[in-house]
Amino acid sequence: MAIVEVRQVSRFFLSGEARIKALDNVDLDIEKGEFTAMVGPSGSGKTTLLNQIGGLDHPDTGTITIEGRSITDLDRKSLTELRLWKIGFVFQEYNLIPVLSAQENVEYVMMLQRVSAKERQLRAKQALAEVGLASMEHRRPMELSGGQQQRVAVARAIVSRPAIVLADEPTANLDSKTGASLLDLMHQLNDQHRITFLFSTHDPMVMERANRVVHLKDGRIAREERKPAMGNLSVSVNSDAESGTA
Numbered sequence: 001m002a003i004v005e006v007r008q009v010s011r012f013f014l015s016g017e018a019r020i021k022a023l024d025n026v027d028l029d030i031e032k033g034e035f036t037a038m039v040g041p042s043g044s045g046k047t048t049l050l051n052q053i054g055g056l057d058h059p060d061t062g063t064i065t066i067e068g069r070s071i072t073d074l075d076r077k078s079l080t081e082l083r084l085w086k087i088g089f090v091f092q093e094y095n096l097i098p099v100l101s102a103q104e105n106v107e108y109v110m111m112l113q114r115v116s117a118k119e120r121q122l123r124a125k126q127a128l129a130e131v132g133l134a135s136m137e138h139r140r141p142m143e144l145s146g147g148q149q150q151r152v153a154v155a156r157a158i159v160s161r162p163a164i165v166l167a168d169e170p171t172a173n174l175d176s177k178t179g180a181s182l183l184d185l186m187h188q189l190n191d192q193h194r195i196t197f198l199f200s201t202h203d204p205m206v207m208e209r210a211n212r213v214v215h216l217k218d219g220r221i222a223r224e225e226r227k228p229a230m231g232n233l234s235v236s237v238n239s240d241a242e243s244g245t246a
């Protein structure tokens, strides 16, 4: 069974008189342990698709299941619960809580999960160590660089070992070197713990690190590629036709 099954999902938006088809009958399966990049020009539907899978928005037609459970017909409360336990989110703007330390930001999810204080602390420390921030647990987001903040966001996303981590352009605000090292980190977590990642990107360097690349165009899946694992190799990008997309 796939971790995520997207079936015939469409999503429309009204923009003035126009009706925009942000997603047009999308079918997608994500298997456990996959490390998938979703690419495509701006406006091709990447964010909209991630939002449907993450239960942050509802499709107009079609169904989505997470670990076999339909999320498209869940009530609000059950959906919130499912999101809390099954899905980790990483956003372009990090979305950390500014008044909380790195440690407290990572603990926050576990507070909602009603994990005991002692275990929360232990697991948050472990997660921060895993992302290379062992010595920075007391710093607030403002006292961390962009790359470090995104590492905190990754620690927060993986701390409860969700079924899948969704990341919408996680490297968009990082310089290319920092972005590459963030991707290496995600890949390492994927290798070591078989955490499933689905992320969107414009960045050819980031794309290069994925094992599977799904190309979106005008709200449809235009094509996809699968590659053997690249591990942490710092490969030079052989820019193909896709690298010009913005």
Ligand SMILES: Nc1ncnc2c1ncn2[C@@H]1O[C@H](COP(=O)(O)OP(=O)(O)O)[C@@H](O)[C@H]1O
Pocket (backbone or CB within 6 Å): 013, 014, 015, 020, 021, 022, 040, 041, 042, 043, 044, 045, 046, 047, 048, 049
């Ligand atoms: N809330 C919204 N209201 C109106 N149009 C939207 C909304 N969200 C997305 N769209 C439109 O849907 C299309 C897909 O957008 P999006 O998923 O953000 O693309 P991407 O993330 O690939 O840049 C675009 O044409 C965008 O303008």
Ligand SMILES: [Mg+2]
Pocket (backbone or CB within 6 Å): 046, 047, 048
């Ligand atoms: Mg987007």
